[in-house]
Amino acid sequence: MFSLSNLVFLFFLIASICCTTKIHVTLYYPDNNLSGSQLYIRGNGSNINWDQGTLMKQTAANKWEIDLEISDLANEVEFKALVDDTTWQIGANFGLTVDSTKKTHSFVGYPWFYTTNGKYVYLRKVYSPQLKNTRDVVTYLPPSYYENKFKRYDQVIIACDGQNLFNKSTSFLVPWYIQNTVDELISEGKMEEVVVVGIDNAGEQRTVEYTYDYDPTVKDGGKADVYLDFVEDVVLPLVNSNYRLSAKKYTTLGSSLGGILSCYAGWTRPSVYDKSVCMSSSFWWNSESFNTNILVNKPAPEPLGSFYLDSGDQGDGKDDEEETIRVREHMKKLGYTMDQNLFYYLDKGAYHNEYYWGKRFWIPMTYLFAPSPDLV
Numbered sequence: 389m390f391s392l393s394n395l396v397f398l399f400f401l402i403a404s405i406c407c408t409t410k411i412h413v414t415l416y417y418p419d420n421n422l423s424g425s426q427l428y429i430r431g432n433g434s435n436i437n438w439d440q441g442t443l444m445k446q447t448a449a450n451k452w453e454i455d456l457e458i459s460d461l462a463n464e465v466e467f468k469a470l471v472d473d474t475t476w477q478i479g480a481n482f483g484l485t486v487d488s489t490k491k492t493h494s495f496v497g498y499p500w501f502y503t504t505n506g507k508y509v510y511l512r513k514v515y516s517p518q519l520k521n522t523r524d525v526v527t528y529l530p531p532s533y534y535e536n537k538f539k540r541y542d543q544v545i546i547a548c549d550g551q552n553l554f555n556k557s558t559s560f561l562v563p564w565y566i567q568n569t570v571d572e573l574i575s576e577g578k579m580e581e582v583v584v585v586g587i588d589n590a591g592e593q594r595t596v597e598y599t600y601d602y603d604p605t606v607k608d609g610g611k612a613d614v615y616l617d618f619v620e621d622v623v624l625p626l627v628n629s630n631y632r633l634s635a636k637k638y639t640t641l642g643s644s645l646g647g648i649l650s651c652y653a654g655w656t657r658p659s660v661y662d663k664s665v666c667m668s669s670s671f672w673w674n675s676e677s678f679n680t681n682i683l684v685n686k687p688a689p690e691p692l693g694s695f696y697l698d699s700g701d702q703g704d705g706k707d708d709e710e711e712t713i714r715v716r717e718h719m720k721k722l723g724y725t726m727d728q729n730l731f732y733y734l735d736k737g738a739y740h741n742e743y744y745w746g747k748r749f750w751i752p753m754t755y756l757f758a759p760s761p762d763l764v
Contacts, residue, residue, distance in 0.1 A: 408434060409486055411456040411493045415469055416538040419450050421502075422471065427452045431467025431481075434458050441473035450538065463488060464761050469499040477501055478531065480577035483761030495762070498539035500532035504575045506567055507534070508554045508586075511626060516618040519597065519611070523588040526550045527627060528567055530581040531574060537632075543582040543757060544627075544635040545665075546619060548598065548646030550586025552742055558588075564746030573750060579757040584641075585627050587619065598645040600652050600682070603674040616653055620660055639663035639756065643745045645670045648678055651695065651715075655682060658689030665696045665752045667745050671711035679715050688722050695719065696731040696752040700738025707740045731755045 415427060428441030433456035436442045444452040458465050466481040477499035484495055511525040532539055551558035553566050566584065573579040590597055599609035627633060640661045642650040647669030654664030671678055697716055700707035716732050724730035733751050738744040 408457045408459055409488075409491055409493065411458065411465065411484060411486070411495055413444075413454050413456055413467070413482075413495045413497070415444070415452045415497050415499055416450055417452065417469075417499055417536055418538070421535065425472045427499075428470045428473040429454055429456075429467055430470060430473075431456070431465060432458075433465050433467065436467065441470050443473075444469075458486065466761070469497075469501075471501050475501050478504060479574055479581065480579075480759035483759070485761040498532065498536050500535040500539075503531045503535045505571050506530045506574075508567060511630065514622065514626065516622060518614050518618045518621070519590070519593070521590050521593065523590055524550065525588070525623060525627070526554060526586045527631060528554065528570065528582075528584040528586070529631065530583065531571060532581060533632070540632045540634040541581065541583045542634045542636065543580050543639070544633055545582055545584045545639040545641050546623070546661075547584055547586045547640075548589065548642035548649060549594075550588040553584070553586045560742065562742050562746070564742060564749055566746065566749050569746070569750050570753065573753055577759060579753050580759055582639075582753075582757055583627075583631065583633060585623065587623060589646075595645060598642070598649040599673060600649075600656075601674055601677055603677075605674075609674070612649055612652055613656075615649075616657060620657075624660075637662040639665065641665040641667075641752075643667040643669075643742075644740065645673070648673055651678060651697075652682060654693050654695060655689060656686055658691070658693055662689075662693045663696075663756050664693060665756065666698075667696075667748075667752070668699050668707050668740050669697065669712060669715075671708050671715055672705060676711055676714070679711070679718055683715070683718050683722065692723060692729050694729045694731070694756060695724070696733075696755055698733040698735060698748065698751070700735045700740060700744055702737060703739045705740075707738065709734065 427444045430438050430441045435457050444454045447453050463486050466483045469477045482497050508528045513522045514525050515522045553564050556563050595608045596611045597615040600612035602610045638661050640650040640653045647666040650664045651666040654661045699709045699712040701709045735748050
């Protein structure tokens with residue numbers, strides 16, 4: 389006759405046998421960086437823990453594998469790789485959200501262990517046949533890029549005003565120094581790795597290239613679609629051929645006129661852009677025509693992309709604070725949901741300039757690129 393304790397033990401024994409999910413983990417990392425060391429794994433699976441690592445098996449050059457087991461009662465698992473069970477991988481944990489209807493899953497990852505700083509590199513004098521001019525394109529490559537040559541990058545930001553993003557010698561007033569912001573957030577595990585492609589503006593042609601219609605009060609504007617054709621037909625193929633990118637869609641980023649351009653790009657070209665970062669956007673343009681014309685007469689993206697809007701509240705026009713709020717409220721009426729696919733931030737005390745855009749750049753990065761477990 390079974391006692392209650394025996395029945396409880398038998399229940400958990402059956403559950404452990406019948407109700408577990410197996411995850412086959414494969415990690416790629418260059419052998420020449422290991423110099424004979426080995427990869428271990430720690431995490432919250434049934435057969436691994438966070439206190440002591442489990443040796444992975446090297447199954448081929450640059451390839452390490454292990455099978456993890458987790459209970460069906462746990463729908464998420466997180467883990468990290470270590471070199472010789474002492475040096476932790478940098479950045480966010482690897483994570484999975486498990487499909488409970490499947491008994492076996494696969495996960496492929498590309499860890500890195502020693503590099504905390506990315507680098508920015510230039511493609512000089514890129515010619516635009518659409519606009520008949522040239523400009524430099526500067527690209528930030530994240531910390532893992534040169535350490536783990538097997539990794540490809542599917543999060544790619546296409547940014548306006550590239551000369552203001554990284555380098556004091558090329559910037560107007562002060563640069564954003566976004567490499568410092570992104571390096572820190574990535575290393576602390578607060579955002580995914582991203583590639584940032586900064587496209588220099590064309591000087592005196594900036595206003596006409598960054599606006600979608602003509603503003604009679606400015607007596608300029610209207611070549612945004614030509615500019616976006618240049619980005620799509622020239623810049624994207626160029627950076628994809630030069631760097632290890634695998635993005636299916638891109639994020640567009642800009643401030644001021646670049647902010648309204650980013651919103652316009654995300655709204656009108658959803659097959660190219662699924663995220664838009666629109667900082668201190670010049671929504672005043674042409675009597676607020678983005679709000680009264682574009683959002684009214686151009687269909688909403690399908691599916692709805694993600695938009696980040698912000699402003700300060702100081703200086704001439706209070707940095708378009710009220711205009712930005714009107715756009716936000718209009719987008720909510722068109723089906724957007726706050727803190728899901730529509731994000732808003734008011735930078736109290738901020739003016740319309742590069743210093744404040746760089747200072748708060750971390751906010752859209754953590755909103756739009758927060759690490760999340762992959763569904764497998």
